[in-house]
Amino acid sequence: TQLLEQSPQFLSIQEGENLTVYCNSSSVFSSLQWYRQEPGEGPVLLVTVVTGGEVKKLKRLTFQFGDARKDSSLHITAAQPGDTGLYLCAGFSGNTPLVFGKGTRLSVIA
Amino acid sequence: DAMVIQNPRYQVTQFGKPVTLSCSQTLNHNVMYWYQQKSSQAPKLLFHYYDKDFNNEADTPDNFQSRRPNTSFCFLDIRSPGLGDAAMYLCATGVGAGSPLHFGNGTRLTVT
Numbered sequence: 001t002q003l004l005e006q007s008p009q010f011l012s013i014q015e016g017e018n019l020t021v022y023c024n025s026s027s028v029f030s031s032l033q034w035y036r037q038e039p040g041e042g043p044v045l046l047v048t049v050v051t052g053g054e055v056k057k058l059k060r061l062t063f064q065f066g067d068a069r070k071d072s073s074l075h076i077t078a079a080q081p082g083d084t085g086l087y088l089c090a091g092f093s094g095n096t097p098l099v100f101g102k103g104t105r106l107s108v109i110a
Numbered sequence: 111d112a113m114v115i116q117n118p119r120y121q122v123t124q125f126g127k128p129v130t131l132s133c134s135q136t137l138n139h140n141v142m143y144w145y146q147q148k149s150s151q152a153p154k155l156l157f158h159y160y161d162k163d164f165n166n167e168a169d170t171p172d173n174f175q176s177r178r179p180n181t182s183f184c185f186l187d188i189r190s191p192g193l194g195d196a197a198m199y200l201c202a203t204g205v206g207a208g209s210p211l212h213f214g215n216g217t218r219l220t221v222t
């Protein structure tokens with residue numbers, strides 16, 4: 001069974017701080033997706049990474065896919081209250097549907 | 111805008127009383143998924159359709175059934191809801207295996 005472990009599970013920070021959340025597995029994934037889910041809504045795709053070592057930037061968010069394609073990180077610079085939400089990573093290995101991690105619940109306090 | 115719409119947003123049902131949740135999409139995606147999400151847990155895949163081909167996850171209880179009468183609509187039937195079935199139910203669509211998912215806003219089911 002493929003598992004994606006996300007850490008930390010909960011994170012509460014002040015506006016303007018930087019943070020990094022992690023998504024780790026012992027399995028290799030051909031691609032990995034990050035979603036953000038706000039309370040009462042469905043997850044919304046932020047980015048897909050497919051190449052080992054790949055780095056993608058989305059405004060203040062930087063996503064990295066590990067060289068071995070087993071892990072990924074999301075770094076947020078100068079966090080804002082609008083960044084509050086549940087961050088989910090999901091991996092695809094080619095023979096099963098997407099596998100989701102449990103998520104990191106981020107709270108940014110103004 | 112093309113989207114995935116779930117109805118109702120909130121559903122209250124009694125223990126053992128059948129309930130149906132609906133999902134429609136205007137994206138014309140051929141893959142549709144149903145996920146169950148409980149508090150502080152990952153979305154758990156219940157089943158998915160590739161076009162009309164139905165794929166049931168091995169650990170999805172028999173109590174859960176699904177129908178996809180056409181490309182646009184998909185239904186989740188819970189035949190005899192138990193208290194443990196209270197959760198957010200998310201519908202999602204995609205263009206193929208591993209493609210990014212487009213989620214609806216979910217139906218929050220309460221079982222009394």
